[in-house]
Amino acid sequence: MSQRDPRLLFVCVALVACDTTAAPSEPAPLATVAAPAAIPTAPPTPTPAADRTVLAAEAPPSEPVKPAPAPVVKGHNAELKQALGRSINELTIDLQRKLAKQPGNLLFSGMSVSVALAMLHAGASGATERELADVLHLDGLTGDVHTALAHLAARWNHPSAHVSLVTASRVFGDRSHDFKPEYLDLTRKVFASPLGTLDFAGDLVGARDHINGWAREETDAAIDQILSPEALTAATRLLVTDVAAFKADWLEPFDPKATEPVLFYGHQRKEPVPMMRSVQRLSTTLGLAGKLRLLELPYRGGEYSMIILLPSTRGGLEDVEKGFDYERLQGWIDAAKPAPIDLQMPRFSLDSTLDLAPVVAKLGAARVFDARRAELDAMASEKKLALEAVHHRARLTVEERGADGSPPSAIEIAVGGAPTSPTPFLVDRPFLFYIRDVRSGVLLFYGRVTDPA
Known part of the structure; x- marks a missing residue:
């Protein structure tokens, strides 16, 4: 793909920790893992004034800085949710098989990859949509798949005294490019991912710093960086980010x-x-x-x-x-x-950095990476819009910390x-x-x- 061609980039970042009870005063989550952008069930925490000023300057006048919580429809098709849960598991095993030849320690979140690819599937059509549906194991499913997937993910946004999983998602687009309102409406209302406009072509460093800053704020600094210097180019047109904070205590602590x-x-x-x-x-x-x-x-x-x-x-x-x-x-x-x-x-710690683009292509979704063949017209009218990479980073720590x-x-x-x-x-x-x-x-x-x- 030439530098003139716009590209689409998904970034999945994951960190997770497994240990015993932490002190209630700890400000940061013990772990974070890339997770679905679930529909929130309570109003989001207000953004600090300084950040609201930055986002207000970036967003179109018609776009709210923080989206209103999407309603959770009670009694949503339970069978569809069950089928989608199976689809996530099938993709997890597919990724496991494809990555089995990679030597050494390995860690990834198939759940996170499923939701990221589902957001891409929502903007695809024709053969591209069919290929992504096949990779996601959505064939044969009827009903509003994207909404059901978001509702399934919403169950992981209910913190308790011992387990907490809080997700955050954001779509960043180049301010010089027009994305279809219908697609942006879907990502905002269904996946809780509003559009943030940035100047990728004119201020690449500033765009990257802003996205990394967003991740730090959403995760209370548990994630310091989600984009490396080479992850973005001036040709970037759309970036989808997804982060989450996960904290869990062992039922029986290790001493x-x-x-x-x-x-x-x-x-x-x-x-x-x-x-x-x-x-x-x-x-x-x-x-x-x-x-x-x-x-x-x-x-x-x-x-x-x-x-x-x-x-x-x-x-x-x-x-x-x-x-x-x-x-x-x-x-x-x-x-x-x-x-x-x-x-x-x-006791162990894992840190995996993966480019899953070759794996997704081998699983059957090669067309979306080809600017000449990718059909993302439900997302944007511009031709030659294609997926450049699927970056995934995961860290994990398993220990007995906190037991006495x-x-x-x-x-x-x-x-x-x-x-x-x-x-x-x-x-x-x-x-x-x-x-x-x-x-x-x-x-x-x-x-x-x-x-x-």
């Missing part, structure tokens, strides 16, 4: 006093890593004819959980990655039964009145995990840990 160095047999090397330990009752099962063990570790409140897939052998991760699909994964989750478990898992108490003093748990020795579950080899919304069954995040150190 730091029980954490000890244990040898981890990674892909690159074997070395001692800080291994957390907790004896508790957890759901577990076998899969792939005994080639893996599944364990579900819940967060406080029971609405979210981490699903861990541990290969039975130290070199079995490759077989696990390519040996199942969503149907099998869901079957294993459904088959898991509570049992006393002596869990040992490493004594290590487990016994290795037996009373079950049915009789003491039972807990089954060891030692995560000392490369493994996979998902962070899951238990209520909807949606897989919010996927991760692979090959070297936790």
Whole structure:
């Protein structure tokens, strides 16, 4: 694509942390992850006066600086929401398969990618729309798919005392370009993403700084930067950003006093890593004819959980990655039964920066990246408008921080009145995990840990 051709850029940025209860006075979320731009259920927090002045100068007179909360329609098609949740999971597994050959640790949010591509799908037509629908697994779905997806995402915007997920979304367009009012109305009302006009061609640095500043403000500085210097060019015409803050406490905190160095047999090397330990009752099962063990570790409140897939052998991760699909994964989750478990898992941090454009193209949506063939006429009238890149960044920290108490003093748990020795579950080899919304069954995040150190 030449520098004269306008381009469309999606940026997904994700950070997430899993630990124990944080002090109530902490001002910043423990984690953020790129998430759907959900319909808010309460008026948004007022923007500081300084930022309101900047946005007012950028926005057309007819555009409000902050959109009014879109109404949440009660009783929206439950079957459609369920089907969309499955679609998100199918895309997550598709991305997992395509990225399986990439070496090392990996982290992404299929949920975030689904919503970003859905906003693009809403502005597409013809073969481009059909390709995106196929990638998003929307074929055969009837009804207002985009509104239903936004309503599904809205359920993740209800913070509790132990789990909080707050999303923010924004569409930034070049001030010299005219986008169709119908599309902007849809992104504002359905995806809660109003248009912010910036001067990409005349002040590229200022545009980038403003977007990064927006992300910092929305996430209370948890996300410092979402755009690198090379992410934008003067040819940029539309940029869609999506950020969120996620905070969760373990249902049963890990005690730091029980954490000890244990040898981890990674892909690159074997070395001692800080291994957390907790004896508790957890759901577990076998899969792939005994080639893996599944364990579900819940967060406080029971609405979210981490699903861990541990290969039975130290070199079995490759077989696990390519040996199942969503149907099998869901079957294993459904088959898991509570049992006393002596869990040992490493403390670890992940940081993945991905360009998902080649993956999305290989999944079947190649046309949208070709300025000669992309059909985005529902979004804008200008020809040669195409998707340039799908950037995704994710960070994750799993630790026992905040717990205070004594290590487990016994290795037996009373079950049915009789003491039972807990089954060891030692995560000392490369493994996979998902962070899951238990209520909807949606897989919010996927991760692979090959070297936790």
